[in-house]
Amino acid sequence: MKKTIFYLLSLFLFISCSESKMLSKSLSKYHAPLNYLHDSKLTDCDRNTQISWNIAGPQVMDTSMVVNKINQKILPFLFYNYTEVNLGVNLGQNTLEQDYETFFKEAFQAESTRTSCYTLSTEPEHKGYHLEIQVDTCQTKSTYQRNSTTLFFLLAYSMSFQEIGFPAETILTANVKLHRGQDLILEKSYSVRRSQPFIKKQNVNVNDLRNDFVNNMTESLSITTKDCVEQIIHDLNAVISKERAEN
Amino acid sequence: MQKVLIITFVLVIWFSSCTSPKYLIKPASTISPDALDHTTLIYTPVADSLLKASELLNSTCILLDQKKYGKLNNYLEQVKNETPDYFLAKTFYYISKKEYPEAVQVLNKIDDQQYQLLKELLSIDLDYEIARLAEGKNYKKFLQQYQAFIDKYPDHDQLKKAVAMRVRYIRYNY
Numbered sequence: 014m015k016k017t018i019f020y021l022l023s024l025f026l027f028i029s030c031s032e033s034k035m036l037s038k039s040l041s042k043y044h045a046p047l048n049y050l051h052d053s054k055l056t057d058c059d060r061n062t063q064i065s066w067n068i069a070g071p072q073v074m075d076t077s078m079v080v081n082k083i084n085q086k087i088l089p090f091l092f093y094n095y096t097e098v099n100l101g102v103n104l105g106q107n108t109l110e111q112d113y114e115t116f117f118k119e120a121f122q123a124e125s126t127r128t129s130c131y132t133l134s135t136e137p138e139h140k141g142y143h144l145e146i147q148v149d150t151c152q153t154k155s156t157y158q159r160n161s162t163t164l165f166f167l168l169a170y171s172m173s174f175q176e177i178g179f180p181a182e183t184i185l186t187a188n189v190k191l192h193r194g195q196d197l198i199l200e201k202s203y204s205v206r207r208s209q210p211f212i213k214k215q216n217v218n219v220n221d222l223r224n225d226f227v228n229n230m231t232e233s234l235s236i237t238t239k240d241c242v243e244q245i246i247h248d249l250n251a252v253i254s255k256e257r258a259e260n
Numbered sequence: 261m262q263k264v265l266i267i268t269f270v271l272v273i274w275f276s277s278c279t280s281p282k283y284l285i286k287p288a289s290t291i292s293p294d295a296l297d298h299t300t301l302i303y304t305p306v307a308d309s310l311l312k313a314s315e316l317l318n319s320t321c322i323l324l325d326q327k328k329y330g331k332l333n334n335y336l337e338q339v340k341n342e343t344p345d346y347f348l349a350k351t352f353y354y355i356s357k358k359e360y361p362e363a364v365q366v367l368n369k370i371d372d373q374q375y376q377l378l379k380e381l382l383s384i385d386l387d388y389e390i391a392r393l394a395e396g397k398n399y400k401k402f403l404q405q406y407q408a409f410i411d412k413y414p415d416h417d418q419l420k421k422a423v424a425m426r427v428r429y430i431r432y433n434y
Contacts (some may be wrong), residue, residue, distance in 0.1 A: 047430075048403055050403065054415075
């Protein structure tokens with residue numbers, strides 16, 4: 014009896030590990046773009062102020078997709094069996110078409126060109142303004158569910174399998190410091206959390222569903238970055254305008 | 261009895277799989293883009309003033325909304341003329357039938373300033389659909405085109421929402 018339980022437990026452990034690995038391997042085949050539509054209004058603000066800047070970019074994202082099993086449900090009835098496995102998925106750099114740090118930089122530059130009251134410069138200025146952006150956390154999570162239903166009708170039975178993708182959620186935290194010469198004139202932490210609705214299509218096969226799932230996670234990361242970048246630029250504009258008014 | 265049940269079942273399945281228009285062409289005031297879901301990814305807002313001024317466009321929108329494409333085709337044959345209203349209505353008809361190259365040809369005949377915005381928007385949509393048919397999709401290229409388009413009309417908030425949905429659409433059909 015003990016042996017049987019041991020074998021069963023080992024089998025469950027093996028199945029659950031291989032399920033996570035298989036999904037991770039499968040999702041890593043799909044790649045999605047990091048981009049979004051800039052919907053802010055172009056401003057004609059005075060851009061005489063130069064700000065040198067850099068983004069401190071340690072690797073904030075996992076290099077590859079990580080899949081972990083969250084839970085499993087089994088309903089073993091006489092005529093009806095239902096199993097459900099929920100897998101937690103963390104977005105990895107390997108499914109992105111572009112390096113995230115480069116994307117963040119480009120998004121910040123593009124939005125600054127549209128709405129800022131300053132000009133970004135790569136030349137460090139000892140007496141001028143210097144901006145440091147540190148992305149601390151960048152995590153995009155989602156849940157992927159696989160379920161199966163079996164119905165028994167005397168000598169016959171019917172089985173159905175289904176896979177479902179849930180909306181992705183991104184947590185992005187960044188720390189921003191703005192210096193004027195040696196003086197620190199702005200230090201602020203930004204924490205943006207956003208859930209991106211999953212797009213539902215009819216008659217989707219597993220490949221399309223997984224492609225959409227990866228796209229949903231990437232879209233969530235893109236839009237969260239947009240929100241974060243817009244917040245940072247809004248605050249920088251306020252500080253620069255205040256500095257101008259005081260001088 | 262069994263045959264009737266089987267036919268009913270088949271018809272229900274068939275109708276349920278055919279009820280999702282990809283393009284939704286409606287008056288701007290009748291719909292909130294926030295309420296749109298996956299069944300209506302491409303939403304074309306037609307200004308109410310245009311519909312009030314044009315019986316032809318108004319009838320086209322109503323028939324498209326009711327998915328009476330055959331009736332619309334007959335109607336457009338009856339009222340055939342060389343006006344911009346007619347060309348726009350015919351473009352909508354071809355889009356609904358997913359006949360994109362034909363839609364482009366008719367769209368290019370529109371030469372009226374009041375339809376400029378719709379013409380530009382539909383032109384990018386159709387370029388994308390044709391590229392999609394030719395397996396030549398390019399997400400970044402179309403994103404840039406839509407970006408340039410909404411920047412041209414910075415105060416049109418509803419247009420931004422409509423374009424944001426298109427960007428979602430091309431992302432998920434990449």
